[in-house]
Amino acid sequence: MNNLITDVEGVLVGSVHDERVASGATAVIFEAPAVASVAIHGGSPGVRDTALLEPEMTVPAVDGFVLSGGSAFGLDASGGVMAYLAGIGRGYPVRSFRVPIVPGAIVGDLINGGDKNWGRRPPFWELGFSAAESAQKAFALGSVGAGHGAMLFDLKGGLGSTSAVSSRGFVVGALAAVNAMGRATRGACPYFWAAPYERENEFGGLGAPAKEVATAFDLELKSLKAANTTIGVVATDARFTKAEMKRIAIMAQDGVALALRPAHAPTDGDVVFAASTGRAKTAPDLRDLTEIGMLAAECFARAIARGVYEATSLKNSVAPPCWREVYGATVNRTGRR
């Protein structure tokens, strides 16, 4: 176990970014089509091909997902991932054709200071293609892929991932690109809101502050334009129906509430995809569904904190500094890491 979403058998992840543009894309590729759904709880979502993920819709499974920077321009990234998958013979069969199913969601990173004068054709289709091409079990966290250009109110955002195993052995994983409007910490301090759920010091092991900082409950916001969003994927090897994956997606959205303040605001585009690779041999029951949904929420909260914790600062950018730059030294001095 690597504490990554790829601990779920059948899941691969690849990220690429363009430093000049200060944006990137992250592709999640399923080795075989995965039963999937989505929950959209933010007020300003940017998504592509998500209508088919509702339980009453016909397409049974997806080939992958893509998370991208670039605001709505980034929705091109799905096309790049589709082209890569079509090239290797993947896709939903339509007569002699195969149509890879790759829903996508974006974060708004236009205002991070990168060069967004890309001329006639935005870079996201190609970023999506390259991200899919590079997908594998091992992948980097922090300022990479869809998290490359991401930022919060006060800190650099990033890409985070975690996993967990349920009491009956089902594997659950989460992947989050964190570009929230508010904070992942309890005010201007290193302590993460998600701390109660942290495992093995995956985001510093700081726990809760001995004394709440004065700014903990201030409402400080990056932007009231729709330039915010936390998007991601949760996955499990338990074999579930599309309706059950919708339930897991809804529960996984609770991870946003456990990790960020505010959550699900009118100008947040919070989107969580949920996929079942069905590789586990045991058939899950209702208690397993409950537990896996709960673990999906907690994995997603941990992935958010970890994405911020693992981020590095961008050069030539107006994005705020990364957590390590602001808090790393202080924390080392106290010996709590």
Place this chain on the structure above:
Amino acid sequence: MNNLITDVEGVLVGSVHDERVASGATAVIFEAPAVASVAIHGGSPGVRDTALLEPEMTVPAVDGFVLSGGSAFGLDASGGVMAYLAGIGRGYPVRSFRVPIVPGAIVGDLINGGDKNWGRRPPFWELGFSAAESAQKAFALGSVGAGHGAMLFDLKGGLGSTSAVSSRGFVVGALAAVNAMGRATRGACPYFWAAPYERENEFGGLGAPAKEVATAFDLELKSLKAANTTIGVVATDARFTKAEMKRIAIMAQDGVALALRPAHAPTDGDVVFAASTGRAKTAPDLRDLTEIGMLAAECFARAIARGVYEATSLKNSVAPPCWREVYGATVNRTGRR
């Protein structure tokens, strides 16, 4: 300010219960019709007249809400509240008629050991009528109304309420009937999950445990039958549209995630109504909407913890003991209250 939802001008609350049945109802009455919506994030909801609360539906406002015990039988309670309101001339005009609009939601308390052999006619219509009749600014918390028969995995549930004021002076309040499948505390200990959001020792002022108890992350569930649910109302005096109240209802559902583990499970019927009385003179902007939604989530989380904290044990019932019975003495000895 009384730290109750009735701190929002134009909101009244009344509760009644039947000790033999071990169930009850709580009516929320708006002095004038309130613009309202709903978010249903649990997997096993029991609701009445909620379709009209979607932003695209025509009826502009509601006269009240009712929270009731009794599982789906409790949906009769709306009829009782409607009859009371019709009697005092309230309601949506349809030619010469007036139709009071009173959406409702229920908690499943059939299995709490009360006498549910009510014969041909369940008691909930009458309980709804009486609850509406008794509605006023001051009201009791704990094992009253819709919280009378409520229970969690390990503790008695109850009715809780809180309020908050936004940075620009808008008032926000929450009311919750807590009958969750899991726990409101961090395992078998007195510490509430909602502790980071507590104000003025409203649920004991214990904060976080110095050391997590071993059971904190166990998944212990009351029931995998649909006998679980946390339902409630959030209200504000800020003047919002129905679509904006839908956003606030969605954000308020995050309070369930901040206060209970698990949240939004397949056999939870978590429903949150959100209403705007529009009494505030200032016009709210997008930042106010964000802040009020966030405060609604935090008020709802606090109301859940407070409902459990204020509960008293039931006589002649199989419901678990109340928080005070289990933890009250211990906590007093440590001098932390």
